[in-house]
Amino acid sequence: MTDETQPRTDGGTATALPGDSHDDGSHLPPRWSIKRWLITTNHKDVGILYIVTAMFFLVFGGMLALLIRAQMWAPRAPGEGILSAMAYNQAVSLHGLIMVFWFLSPIATGFGNYIVPLQIGAEDLAFPRLNALSYWLYLASGLMVFASFFQGSTFAGGWTLYAPLNIPAFMPSIGATTTVFAIVTFCASVTVGGVNFITTIHRMRAPGLTMRSLPLFTWSWLLTVWMMLLAFAALLAACMILLSDRLLGTTYFAMTTDGGSVLWTHLFWFFGHPEVYIVFFPALGAMAEIFQTFSGNRIVGRKWFIVSMVLVALQSFIVWMHHMFLTSINLEVKTLFMATTIGISLPFDLMVFALIYTLIKGRIRWDTPMLYAFGALVLFIVGGITGVFLGAVVLDYEFRGTYWVVAHFHYVMVSGATALIGALFYWFPKITGKTYNEFLGKVSFAVFFTGFNLLYFPMFLAWGTPRRVFAYRPEYLVWHRIASVGAVILGISFLLIIYNLTKSLISGDDAAANPWPYSTTAEWAVSSPPPLENFPGTPSYASGALEFLGSDDDGSGAAAATDGGHATEHEEVHVDHASVWPFVTGVFSFVTVIGLSGLQVGSYPAGLEGLFYQATSVVGVVGLISAISAMGYENFTAHEGGFGETWPFGGVENTKMGMWVFLASDVVLFGAFIGASIFLRVAYGWTNWHPVPHNPIPGLVNTYLLLSSSFSVILALVAAKKHSRKGIVASLVITFVLGLGFLVNKGIEWLELFHEGVWLDSGVRASTYFLTTGLHMGHVIAGLLITAYLIWRAWNGAYSEGSGETLEYFGLYWHFVDIVWLFLFPLFYIV
């Protein structure tokens, strides 16, 4: 591994760019205008929105933590202290949920947004409007969490939302439903973002920027979004099933369902363990970047560091049952998962040693980012070692559900946060164009590190305290007091950080393009902050180092304009940077969820309250469909991929690739639904379980209908190739009619079952049948709405004159819906 394989920028020589003349004819208002932030689709703007919003949720989650520590100041009986028992349960649950979902992942997403396109030499993400949509869905989901506090009570059953505590019988409040909805909305945001980043990082890298030479932060973020794509689909499935139990009355997680509560733990932790790395990987990547810059040394064993990250990402999906050693799963499987858990710690050891050796070999400059990154490594090592105890079945019997667990995962998670705060200081000059106060930064670290250890280390010593309750043995008093004092000190350090950065933003010195000697990644080769289109020319690593080719040399043609405003001069493609529809979609998602949250086991509350919820539901759904349609109809030109490195997706156009990546997540979503049905059937006794429909023939007819509709979509494509408008319209109309026939047939079948008294809550057999085929039906309905839109567009000649790509991509989705049915049909009608 010589230095040549590592792309090096030319260390900040390309600083001649104006930093803030952003109003270059792209219809994007200046930065001081609020309107800009509502309509922007630029990755840097969206990144800033993510970071600022995440900091806001950090403060929110932190306040809940302080409430918890206040309650823990002394051992208490229910009713004592500042929080009631239920208020305490809410504080504990929402502190966890907010920190994990609404702070840690989003702040990393902010850096991913801002930094990754710069590092790979892309001018924006593949789908800028979807990027904005991810953000607005994230914000909407966060506001749902706020709202949930005012709807009776928010969720109070712990951040793991364990069954059967999560069902209406035990957690009846509307606010609890809204919390679950908020997670569902967040899952949607993450999925949209995952599709976007995966497409971007694979297909929009500058020439010469191969996977091997990809900067480590980008590597970590790429693996993060891959894990997100698949893991969050499982969480989405879990929460959708939970919502079905809460809103419609299915009985998946009911006390009476065999295996119901174990099913929840399987679904949740299949997501939950990868989630640990989803949270930690961006921190790890930032740590690696900071270590390299401030030691002036390339990371030791770079290739093996990357290999280790890939291994961990894969292995993270086969260790989840180490969270279930105290459930009724059998000993064989526990042993197996203990082994895989030991297995996943090995690549981590390698990474930690690589980081340590990098520091030993280099000459370290202890600037604020480095202090935080180094602190993060120390804390992570403590967190990792104490986690080994929990990975061993026998020890876990002792430690499960105690403050040992609480201390351990805070050392891991908050060490991730520590590295991300380091990243915040590291990239602050780049993002804002201002220099932060170094002295205050160092002071904040000293306070942070002290507060952190005072807060969490005593929890190891008071480990006999059961988690999630505020009663404990008197001998732990001193440890809990120290922890509470530590919490206040840690809180003060955050105030210092926020004060430092805010003050510097307003009155700090201007930052150079590259304030850090020895930085190597491309974001430091452009001005601080970078111009709207990022680069002064087309970035290329083809010569081995980063160069910006002038627009005259740019003969590739695949890349769109780099200087948006002067399109007429060079006859380059105009690229859009603004759309209001992602914002509108976010607004109506919020409205829809607030409306639907009123639904409880099949009915709305009585009186005015019910009327409010019903009206809100209708307004929300109509608005949501309209906003998404408007976004689909809007003309929006984005940068195309394929101008540089595209491994391993060369020749697959961006939108097509996005569709396939989305379908992969949909495989996991349906997979989790089908897996849940199979699991419950196994728990019930496989052969005692008979199909709910009496007769497989209507199901067979539906199979014929769907297969035929798939075939007619193929015919539409064939017609598009022949430029036959009539052919396209006719084929699509046939598709629509066949799909409608499927729904009518299904409707008749359901109505008959309802007449016989078989309802969604008639036991677990009926629940799985109705919900799984219902999810599929939802996909069919969505497909028919798109088909109707396509028919209208085809009628106006959209696909006969232009290209038939849209039809092709719709076909991919429709055939997928067909494939799913090919499995649902035998499972729910025959065997």
Next chain:
Amino acid sequence: MARTKLYTGIYVALFVIATMQVGIEQIGLLEESYVLALALITAFSVIKAVIVAGYFQHLVWEPRSLTYVMMLGFVGFLALTVAASYSIQ
């Protein structure tokens, strides 16, 4: 369009396989030998899915990486379903 013929042939084949799945149930194989019938029906579903993905979604003519992406999701489903079901045996 030479492929139209191919697509039509595939469409017919899918029709036939779906019918055979119900046929297995109708001739009473599920009662006679449940495991064999289950295996056959599952195998038929997998074959149909592979054909639709390969030809209707034309994965056979795309870079293999797209197939691997889909396999990734499918393997995730298998891991979850098999391991979870085994865990309560």
